[in-house]
Amino acid sequence: MTDPLFDEDDEANTPLTEEERAQLIPSYITLRRELNEAEQVNIAAGLKWVSGRKREVLDDAFLRELHKRMFGQVWQWAGQYRTTPRNIGIDAYRIAMEVRQLVDDVRYQVENATFPPDEIAVRFSHRLVSIHPFPNGNGRHSRMAGDLLAMQLGQRPFTWGSINLIDPSQTRRDYVAALQAADAHDIEKLLAFARS
Incomplete structure (x- = not known):
């Protein structure tokens, strides 16, 4: 029997453990569409929160707080690094260390203008x-963090294909292909997609 809320039939959703699923906050949610809508409302609240303050994006505490502000009205685990394995990403025990290393590396790139600003922000988003680091919402979180870093570097936020990348679409497939190319050290497709 399938669960209309947690079906894992598309690549847009990271499978959650039973314990993570049990931490859904709104009790009215029974369908994937309702979950997506609740998360989108929460993300809008997170964007409002981040827009009203001076921020240092390159800070692991800020990145956790950003995730919490984006998903904390929907999930109890929002803003907490995952402790369970995934079919993608690194081992859970390495997350805190790797995020700190990412932040340090990108600070160096910014201070030394290692790459143009757009490329620094896209590389940051891709590596994040x-x-x-989180049970779910990693793509949306990393894109927002990339946008915030781009703005901190004097650039416009990215368009990321200009549509919702949660639902299956050709644009989502293009995004996944660009991520896979970046995984293979070809950042050009992801750079182009970020501004498409």
């Missing part, structure tokens, strides 16, 4: 989503 590759770590996959």
Whole structure:
């Protein structure tokens, strides 16, 4: 029997453990569509929160708080690094260390203008989503963090294909292909997609 809320039939959703699923906050949610809508409302609240303050994106505490602000009205585990294995991302025990290393590396890139600003922000977003630090919401979180870093570096936020990347679509497939190319050290497709 399938669960209409937690069906894992598309690549857009990271499978959650039973314990993670049990931490859904709104009790009215029974369908994937309702979950997506609740998360989108929460993400909008997170964007409002981050827009009203001076922020240092390159800080692991900020990145956890951003995730909490984006998903904390929907999931009890929001803002907490995952402790369970995933089919993507690194081992859970390495997450805190890898996020701190990412932040340090990107600070160095910014201070030394190692890459153009857009490329620094896209590389940051890609590496963050590759770590996959949270039970879910990693793509949306990493794209928002990339946008915030781009703005901190004097650039416009990215368009990321200009549509919802949660639902299956050709644009989502293009995004996944660009991520896979970046995984293979070809950042050009992801750079182009970020501004498409």
